[in-house]
Amino acid sequence: MESLRELYKTGYGPSSSHTMGPQKAAETFRKRNFDAASYEVELYGSLAATGKGHLTDYIILKTLGENCNIVFKPEIIKEKHTNAMKFTAYDNNGKITGETLFYSVGGGKITEEGEADTDQKEVYKEKNFKEIMKWCRDNGKDLTEYVEFNEGREIWDYLRDILKVMDEAVERGLKAEGLLPGKLKLARKAKSYYEKFRKSGFQDRLEGRVYSYALAVSEENAAAGKVVTAPTCGACGIIPALLKAYKVTKDLTEDELVKALAVAGILGNVVKKNASISGAEVGCQGEIGVACSMGAGMVAYILNGTLDQIEYAAEIGLEHCLGMTCDPIEGYVQVPCIERNAIYSAKAIDCAYYSLMSDGEHLVSFDEITETMMETGKDLRSEYKETSLAGLAKVKLDKLLKK
Secondary structure (H helix, E strand, O other), X not given: OEOHHHOOOEEEOOOHHHHHXXXXXXXXXXXXXXXXXXXXXXXXXXXXXXXXXOOHHHHHHXXXXXXXXXXXXXXXXXXXXXXXXEEEEEOOOOOEEEEEEEEXXXXXXXXXXXXXXXXXXXXXXXXXHHHHHHHXXXXXXXXXXXXXXXXXXXXXXXXXXXXXXXXXXXXXXXXXXXXXXXXOOOEOOHHHHHHHHHHOOOOXXXXXXXXXXXXXXXXXXHOOOEEEOOOOOOOOOHHHHHHHHHHHHHOOOHHHHHHHHXXXXXXXXXXXXXXXXXXXXXXXXXXXXXXXXXHHXXXXXXXXXXXXXXXXXXXXXXXXXXXXXXXXXXXXXXXXXXXXXXXXXXXXXXHHHHHHOOOOOOOOOHHHHHHHHXXXXXXXXXXXXXXXXXXXXXXXXXXXXXX
16 A cells, blocks of 8 residues: 555645646646647546536646647546546647646546556555554554554654644635635535534534534635545545544644544555545545545544444445445535535544444454445446536536525
């Protein structure tokens, strides 16, 4: 498995696969073809189908400049991955001087045709959670010690930086007001939710606090603000919301928070390695589902759960998101994405509590549910995998705006 640095990445929303990935591809291609007179970029599959709503074309043009023509071809689905894009460079005579086919595979990561992952570096030799649990038991260590053993102590400085970006996104989102960008004219809710929570008689309950924090980060993402992929931009509100909520209610130290972040990261890494965190490949179960799973395991760790209970919490979180579709209205990472972050932040807590009431024994393992999620994702029709062609995406915009 790769470093947690490749899972938790800072960047600007609204989408890790449709914004951050294409930006990275454009930067890579520009460096290789710095003397090109012009460029053309063909977007395929999901990148083309929802590229406008995800600002894919905007970020590519911003990176490559005005002499760039973007062509949308949603009908072309590449076998390797639906999020494909072909970059072509031309000289002053219109002659092709460079061409590369990139894939944006989720979480801001890109690969190239004919190559393995462009930036892949294996840091963990264990391939699944069963092997990780065995290492912990054989060595008398917990998951945070497992992370430090493989990543070195410097990983904690990196995670402190990640934690800072997450916290800043929460704080910005709680203060911001107005409409989010795009045709939906969706109003921000985080500030009003937080104010209602503070004035309510339920300040001892986590739900209102978690809802507010998750909305804050997800709305920042929708507004192209700076966020952390956890594991993606579309699901970036869950982990920050839970960390902030437990920081406030349990007075957790920074060291305790970054250790919790590491536990969540290992769970996300297992899914990233053995399945997918791309909504265009497996639907929202690979984004919100994985974030809920990461959050559930993380909360179980915060509440002093055993290794078995942490694994069980993560399994529950993913199991009960199986089949979740990715069908955002008009392709914007807004409806149902923002609300879904809030709801599944609270569900992550439920999963953790449920596991902590058990002895950790359960029938289906985290590795098995990860495999099941991937198979379920393959079975989902492409219309339900970030193409905005079916499901909730068929709700007509004109009807929405008349309400």
